[in-house]
Amino acid sequence: DTGVSQDPRHKITKRGQNVTFRCDPISEHNRLYWYRQTLGQGPEFLTYFQNEAQLEKSRLLSDRFSAERPKGSFSTLEIQRTEQGDSAMYLCASSPDLEPRWVTQYFGPGTRLTVL
């Protein structure tokens, strides 16, 4: 039984560089979420996919952020022109499509981004 996986686990980059993270959800889960967590805070919702369609985006997702889920399986989150304020843990979660089980989201281990 494989859970949600994320790659890389850690990323250190210089300000102004672009970074891309990958998330592989649990195989039968149609719903995929991205969150960001900073020190001392709970995870904050960024965006949501149902299959390949991106259906919701938080106001936290600035124009420098883009997410894709091209075939409804894995997803990527790209941050362009990184800023020091982007330093955070980026978490991916997935859930099945069957009500009410879709409410329960299962999280991956996260990608820790440090922008120097």
Next chain:
Amino acid sequence: DQQVKQNSPSLSVQEGRISILNCDYTNSMFDYFLWYKKYPAEGPTFLISISSIKDKNEDGRFTVFLNKSAKHLSLHIVPSQPGDSAVYFCAASEGSGGGADGLTFGKGTHLIIQP
């Protein structure tokens, strides 16, 4: 504005005793609540949930209580074990929205189980 509040940043409990973690919410549209446990350098792990149509849900050592009129929920862990030491997050969902807007989390409570 914090819609989900966990007012205790940390809680220390002796091994074998009961741990009670509290959570308050302000959004009356929330109708599903979840508790997650998080170890350092790992993602949150789902523990237990409760629908707004219930006032109690139990799973082994974990029980969640919901008081809708007070907009308050609590997680009870009995008996507390050393492996329970972690950060616990309360989360809520507007289920009627189809889940598209994700979960809203509190800031977490760091539970420390002392031997």
